[in-house]
Amino acid sequence: MTFSGNEIMGLMAKAARGAGAPPEQASQFGRAALHHVLGGRDLDDLVSALDALPGGPILEMPLVLLRLLEDGNGDNAQGRMTATALAQSYVEALPFRQEVMADGEHFSVTLYLTEPAAPIPPARVELTADTTAHLSELAARILVPESEASRLAGAGAGLTDND
Numbered sequence: 001m002t003f004s005g006n007e008i009m010g011l012m013a014k015a016a017r018g019a020g021a022p023p024e025q026a027s028q029f030g031r032a033a034l035h036h037v038l039g040g041r042d043l044d045d046l047v048s049a050l051d052a053l054p055g056g057p058i059l060e061m062p063l064v065l066l067r068l069l070e071d072g073n074g075d076n077a078q079g080r081m082t083a084t085a086l087a088q089s090y091v092e093a094l095p096f097r098q099e100v101m102a103d104g105e106h107f108s109v110t111l112y113l114t115e116p117a118a119p120i121p122p123a124r125v126e127l128t129a130d131t132t133a134h135l136s137e138l139a140a141r142i143l144v145p146e147s148e149a150s151r152l153a154g155a156g157a158g159l160t161d162n163d
Contacts, residue, residue, distance in 0.1 A: 001132050002124040009034045011135050012046065018141030019053040028093070029058045036089035037125050045086045047131065050138060061090040068109065077111040092117075 003011065013030030021029060033046050049057045064087075068079040081087050083106050091098055097115040101108045127135075144155040 001129065002126050005034050005038070005120060005123060005125070008037055008125050008127075011132075011139060014139035014142060015050055015135040016053070016058055016138075018138035019050045021053055021058050025058055025062055028062050028090070031093035032061070032086065032090040034120070034125075035092040036086060037127075038120065038123060039085075039089060039092070041085040041089065043127070043131050045084070047134060049086060050135075057084075057086055057090075061087060065090060065094065068111065069113075072111065072113055075112070075114055077113060078109065080106045080108050083107045 009030040011030075012033035013026045016026035016029045017023065029049070036046060037043070052058070064081060068077050068081075071077060071079065080103070081091070083102060083104070088100060088107070091100060091109055091111075094111060095117050097112040097117055099110045099112075144150050
């Protein structure tokens, strides 16, 4: 099944929310997941990160990047990170131009805070049926159950909403 970049970001963010991530971390995961998939990296990294919730890289990576940005000097920020494909995807998802240099088990990151990142080229992304089903199952957890009680509490479209 193929998806647009926006569909990938949305599905990944919803899957992260359904797996227990807070909204902002889920949104950041969605952006990183798009870069991960477009970079041709292993989808198992994304599934493992989702399975690690309520802990793991989806909660930790934004904090690592925040510390890196806080240590910056206004024009750029530099730091070292554990070299994982998902960490690289998180760095690439930042809105700044970046340079990543591999250094064994770590990589050095330089962020140019006054220069925007290159735009993401539009592309269609192929996901396996198993991966899509797993992500959709996680994403479905954020939906309100269909019941009379939820409708009475305000879920769904009311009669006046259909006009």
